[in-house]
Amino acid sequence: MRWITFDCFGTLIDWRHGIGTSLELIAPAKGDDLLAAYLRHENDVEAAAPRTRYREVMAEALRRACADLDVTLNDDDASVLATTLPYWPVFGEVGAELSALRTAGLRLALLTNCDRDLIAQTLRRLPVPFDAVVTAEDVGAYKPDEAHFERFRKAYEPAEWVHVAQSHFHDMIPARRLGIRRVWINRHGERPADAGVVREVLPDLRGLLAAVERA
Structure with missing residues (x-):
């Protein structure tokens, strides 16, 4: 079985836009x-x-961010991000690129720092179905801990496996430690000190199938 695993928020879902616009609801212009x-x-x-x-x-x-900026946060507003998360937008190129992977016969999975109930609502917005999901709630840890990757490897025993993600810190580094092939979606033009350890780098998901095949 050939598997492609993805981080979700930041890779498939525009979480910075989702968080920023949600926070405008409680602190306009901030x-x-x-x-x-x-x-x-x-x-x-x-x-x-x-x-x-x-x-x-x-x-x-x-709460900590609001304290930093002296923004008053009402108790019932602290849940605004969990409330709006299911509506955060999917990046525009995601549908076509995931469909191309599906057509090529690859299986798709999510390794996400999220709760089961929240990712279930997000999956309804993604344009193709996923074959497996591993959440932080499942493994009792958050990436860059290796628990997501270890759980997936044990459960599915992938013959071929490429991990695709936007976060160098949360995903590329632990995937490298575990010897997992990887494609970095560097949406923000980051230049970490050890960026060279990732051979396949794209600015977004366009051309992902070719990058996966090279990886």
Whole structure:
């Protein structure tokens, strides 16, 4: 079986747009600043409490971001990201590229830092079906912990496997440690110090099938 695993948010779903526009609802004109502050905190919250549900991770990271910027956050507004997450937009090229992988006979899976109920709602927005999903809730850990990858490998024993993701930190680094072939979707033009360890790099998913075959 030939498998392609994906990160979801940032790779298939435009989570920065989703978070930024959601935060505008509670703090008009401060969405971009809150997004930047939120991104600084989310990894720390996940690392400190890896068994915490993702909806609670988002709420706590938002509380910290608001505190940084002296933004008043009402208690019932802390759940805004979990509420809006199912409506965050899919990147425009995703449908065609996933369909091409399907046509080529590849199986598709998600390895996501998310809860089961939230990813179930997101799957309804993705334009092709997925054959498997591994969540942070399933493994009791958040990437860059290797638990997602280990669970997938044990459950599906892929004969060939390429992992595709936007986050160098959360996905490329652990995939490299485990010897998994990988394609980096570098949507933000990042230049990490060890970027050279990923041979296949694309600015978005266009041309993904060819990159997967090279990998």
